[in-house]
Amino acid sequence: MAYTSDLRLKNVLKDIHLYVVKELGNQGFNELPSLRVFDESQEDAKLFSEGGLTFKDPKINYKYGSNDGAWVYKGSPILIVEGTFGTERGQFGDGQLNRFSHSLGACVNGHTGVTIIPFKGESYSKTGKTIAGMDTSIRIKYATVHKGFIKGALNSTKKHRGNFFVMDVYSSNLLVNLIIEKFKAVLKRRNNLEDIEKLIIKQMEKEVYNYEYASRSKGIIGNLYNNNNYLISNFSRAYTQNFEALTDSSKRDGHGLLGKCLIESYLSEEENYYAIFLRMSKKDLQNLSQRQQKEFSFINNSKYINICCFDDLEFNDKKLKKRLEDIRKINLFRHRKNELLREIQESFNEGSITLKSH
């Protein structure tokens, strides 16, 4: 077994628990919260109510991603934590979004979910930059927390009863204080929970100040029209996953799709958000539904996400339609089609690709 973020993260949670217990003891508390953390990730995947670390959507009954640990008092959650050291291990971009659903599950169910991650990490890489005066075998690429993740978390907190906080894993003092004050609030003792929560929100807002989500993305559609030339959405996305990407075990692209889709459904705020699967047909979508593909079923049943596919689109330019049809089966990681995708994005925004009215 190699080193994983998971093992290191669970050790961090145990070390934090030590500080929590010590501090509450110093403050004269006899009753203390427990830390729920497991050796094996199979146990994380059990529902919280059944002793695990996972939540399901109360309306559509689908499970969100599992968390790494939780502080618990008399069986009820005080705080649920998901963590990653991805920014120190070469996770530079959208890969981070895969984890969005984990803390979201706690938030949707009225609890406090916290994702901890190094906000800035040194990811050492063979393609990184050397540092003046240092040995040339030392090459670094700096990675930062995905601001879209933080923005999505802020919007989730506004929308639901619970909280979705994103904290720097190296701000462990703040996390210790949050657990302690939340515990006091649960016991209905005098506490500073409101101040701590405001401070965390303020830090998150500071991180995303002036940030515009996906400003350079080839998938975001700023103006989506229906075939009656009626503007139906100012914030939607054209997805390039094909049927194989969600069903072939070697590709396993479902996690990425779910994370991005969930985040964007929160970032769209009051807008209707459309997830347009450019490389899938109606039949593909039906097959995914029938196979109960986990992530697809989740987004397909979400009331915040409207799903449509190639067959739902009307093209003014038939050649463009054919060019898109022709790339349905190819591997886009190996054979990039950036120019075509950019052209499709422009066509959506101009209204020359529209959504058929039903």
Added chain:
Amino acid sequence: MLLRNTFWQTLLMPYIKDINSTRINLIELIKKNIEHKVIDNHFLGDVIEISPKDAFEMSAVIGSNYLFNPAGYTMKGRNETFIHRTIFQNGAYTYSPGLFERDLEMKIVSCNGVHSVKRKYPNLFKVNIKLVFKIIKRGESSNVEEKIYEEIINNKEDPSSYMIIKLFDSAGFEPVLEYLSFKNFNKNSYLFENQVPFFQQNFEYKNKRVSGGIPDVCFIRTPELNELYKCKLAPANENIIINSLPFLSEFPFSKDTDHITSSIEDFEVVLGEVKSSSSSLKQARLQMDKYSFVEFASDIFSFIPDYRSNNKDIYSSMFIEGDNIKYKNKYSGVVNPDFTRKDRVYTETTIKMNLLAGARFEVINEVICCFQKISSKEGFYSYHLIDFCLRNPLEEIITILDQ
């Protein structure tokens, strides 16, 4: 004597099979491989007393939790330095915090060496440890530390002298087998690790892009270990685990250890793939094929209790026969000498990093900042640390431990 349990006994206990498909009680197998004293009629059930050294090694390899606190504390996963080996990354060091910890500004602020851990847990190497065998049945929660911690307090004992080893009756026992491979690998003077930095994807070799997987165990013999024997920091007549390097100044090696033996001349790496049962033999072979393809290890073996290499096999095997763990040497693969040369430098750097973590952090800060000509008040970054280890000989690093 290893017990052959009755049907009812084995039904309640995790077991493995030997090459005769005989059920073997895992608890008895562990007991056979460590010196221990049985504590009769203990309120926690099956409990034995073991040395601080065995406890440290079990915690570091298996992940067993000391009960220094209600959540438990394991030595496993606390000395990460590099994620991959340099030979698979175009010579680049893919560093990660772990052994050395950073702050918000990415400066190195502490290390998980002997001084830091002993500050939190002063009795780490002072007292014998009571090892509790806890069987986790199917569907049962493994989050048992706090309950056992409280039970020990209720019985008016000190939990900090306890450790739990969890045995899952519905899951594999690979970490326990990894520990047993460390205890039984038939040669001395090997450095052992079971969190092997390797590579998973995209290594181009012989015009082929390959994925590597991660070996379960790795034994390394390198001439750099001679320096540890010479300075009496480690004994030459036993294998040591890499996790012990930051603790060497106080590591409780057995009294009869022999510090000086003939010196190690050549660099050698042995890789092992561990599976609980021969039903996973196919996966083990697939993994070993990957390790073999990259021409890096002088020996590659499987440790599957009920599988011994046959005449057609190209890989060596560790296996259980009756009461004993045995080894059959079969592998005679090619080793790329360029890899050997480069991996020796990588291994030396890793050893230096681990040894350095055994010094007081204030000393490390002073020494590195002085070497890099930066203010010790400002502190240093991870690249200063790696550069320091690359540019200073092992002997120099060892002198820092005495400061």
